[in-house]
Structures are given as structure tokens and as C-alpha cells.
Amino acid sequence: MKLILRTHVNRTFQQVWKGFDETLFRRLSPPFPPVRVVRFEGCRKGDTVELELDFLLFKQRWTSVITEQQSTNAEIFFIDEGVKLPFFLSYWQHRHRIIKDGEHAVIADEIEFRTPFLLTNFLFYPLLYAQFLYRKPIYRKIFS
Template identity: 60%
Template sequence: MKITLRTKVSASLSAVWQGFDESLFEKLSPPFPPVKLARFDGSNEGDVVSLELNFIFFRQKWVSHIVEQRETEQEIYFIDKGVKLPFFLSFWRHKHRLIRDPSGGTIIADEIEYRTPFLLLDYLMYPVMWAQFAYRGPIYKKIFS
């Protein structure tokens, strides 16, 4: 399944890129499940991000590697790929794109591709996944305005 969400902010491309740090990551975590950030190396190729999701009665570990990061005059992006995922996911790839908006500011695009162990579950998880990332839009706007 694929999900793409875009948020326009008024900050410059370089300012948004500088703001993609551990503090932002913690602010973007949705209220449920609570997320404990175990490791955050950054957003450059070779970096690792490790999380612990707390589902009240059990916890799940999520580890992603930053497998690619590129920067041009018009866009900066990095891709995290899940290497240890919660039981309900079998594949995870998230491309974080920061795109210079010709009319000013930056467009932050979250391009997510995921799979679960079962095709039906892919579709059932879609609204949950969409909501988890739609939650980020107002936070991006508040931080980068």
C-alpha cells in the first residue's frame, strides 16, 4: 500500500532540513501508541532510528535504517527502510521529501509504502496509517511557519 501526504510550510528548504532532528521526531509521534525513542542517529545515509511502541499490554520494537539521502537545489530527501518491524508490518519504506516551492516556502511530502502479512490487513491498516501521518501536518505548519 502507498500513502502520500503533502504539507506546505512557509520556512525555506534549508531551514526545514535543519529542523529535521530528534526534537522534531519526538513532536511528530502520535498520541497512540506512545513511542519511546531508543536511538536517533539522524537523517543521513547509514543512520539508524530505533523506537519502542507501547501498546499497553505489550511493546514492539521498530528499527529503521536510512538507506538513501540526497540533496539538490530543488529538493532534499531521505529514505528510511524498516529492518525490524512490529508484528503487523512485513515491509516499510518511507521517503521524506522536502521540496522547494516555487511560490515560496517548502512542501514536506511523506511518501510511505508498507505491507502487512496479509493483503486484507493492508487495506484495514490504511486509515490507521493515513491518520498517523496526517497528524503530522499541523505540527509541521506550527514548527516551520
């Protein structure tokens, strides 16, 4: 399944790119499930991000690797792909795009995911949408 959210911010796309760091990553984490950052190497090709999600009764590890990162005069993007996912996901690819929009930028979260079962893809879609919708006001506040 695919999920796309776009957020307009009042910074240049280069300024936004400079702000994509561990501090921003921690601020973007929603309240549930609580997330502990085990390892954050960055947003460049080859970097690894490892998380521990706490679902109160059990914990799940999530490890993603940045498989691509490119910059042009109009956009900067990087792609993280899940290599170790929680049991409820079987595939994860998240393209983070920072797009030039005049003197400002648009942050686009483009996610492709799969769960082990077709039906749960549809059940997880609104949950993941809400998790990423949570980011919009944070992006606007940080990059205003």
C-alpha cells in the first residue's frame, strides 16, 4: 500500500535538509507507541536507524537502512528501507522528499508498506496515516 503526505514549510529546501537530524527524528515520534532510538547514524546512503517500539506488553525492534540519497537544484531526498521490522510489517520503504517550492519547501513523506496479510494492509493504512499526520504541525513549527 502507498501513503503520501505533504507539508508546506516556510524555509528553503536546503535549510530543511540541514534540520533533518536526530533531534528532529525524536520530535517526530508520536506518543504511542513510545520509541527509543537505539542507533541513529543519519540520513545519508548506508546510514542505519534502529528503534525499539514499546507496546507496553511487548517491545519490537525496527531497523532501517538508508539505501539512497540524492540532491538536485529542485529536491533533496533519501530512502529508508526496513531490514528488521516489527511482526506486523513485512515490507517498508519510506521516501523522504524535500522539494523546492519557490523560496519555501514541501516535505513529502511517501511510504510504501505491506503487512503479512492483505486484509491487515487496509487495517493498518489509517493507523499509519495518523502516525504521519502527527508530523505535519511539528514540521511547520520547526521550519517556520
